[in-house]
Amino acid sequence: CETLPRQCLTLSLCDHASKPLAHLPLQLARRVLEPEPGLGQPIQETLTKVRTNAAGRCACLLPEGRYTVSNDDANTPITEPFEHEFTLVKESSDAERTLRIVVQRTRFLVAVTLHTKGGEPVPGCPFTVSLGSSQSSKEVIVSGLTSEDGVACMELREGIFQLRFLPAAASDIALASLDETCCTLGVNDSGDVSPAAVEVGIRAAEVTIFFVDPAGEPAENCCCRIEPRETLVAEPLRLDSGSTAAARVSLAYFEQYTLRISPEDTREYQPQILQFSVHAPVLTVVVRRSLFG
DSSP states (O other): OEEEOOSEEEEEEEETTSOBOTTOEEEEEEEEEOOOTTSOOOEEEEEEEEEOOTTSEEEEEOOSEEEEEEEOOSSSOOBOOOEEEEEEOOOSOOOOEEEEEEEOBOOEEEEEEEEOTTSOBOTTOEEEEEESSOTTOOOEEEEEEOOTTSEEEEEEOSEEEEEEEOGGGSSOTTGGGBOOEEEEEEEOTTOOEEOSEEEOOBOOEEEEEEEEOTTSOBOTTOEEEEEESSOOSSSOEEEEOGGGTEEEEEEOTTOEEEEEEOTTTOSSBOOEEEEEEOOSSEEEEEOOBOTTO
């Protein structure tokens, strides 16, 4: 047992890879009566239940005595069951002491980013995780949606899994343009994951671009060029809004594009460079008329 001669005690818990055990439920029990030799286990009194913070720490103010700290996470355990004994004695100093406890983690927080070829994150995409190394595995153990940053977060044990991104399962026209993607996911005994990022294929879709001036009036006969941030086509796409102030073009959802208006394209509108990404089948751009058009 460790002797900590302070009543102000901070418990600091980390796993075997020295990563903090955040939000871990703990139970503190104080030994209040020692049995006679050979007469069984000591009687213990449960004092309190506490939980570590995001840094894997929790502060306690305890009376002197002999304690046992254990995990109180029977429903969704992220560590092996453990008990750690220590003795706390009263001293004149009020300085705080820290007790560091290292335990074996059994479940890890895993994060995998879903992105397009151009590196753009894909938010709101349904995903599932199943056991085993075979892509035919159907035993789903985790499901969810990617975050605003395109990250699929899950808690997994060490092992091999199948991670599937299922954009068609979402009621979103932009996600419907993405391909279903499956990969073999590996989690080692330190919680490291491979791969940490997955690229999803995109099918181009028809997008209508409406051109308006700053006053909201239709901008007819506006000629421009559209280029993807990543080279997906050999040449820039040339557009003309014509008499309807609109143009249809095939673009990839989620990707970043640059719309350029140059003097070589038109003299009726000022030169401009606009950055945009596609998230809907209809897009409106605001262009400025030239005073000398």
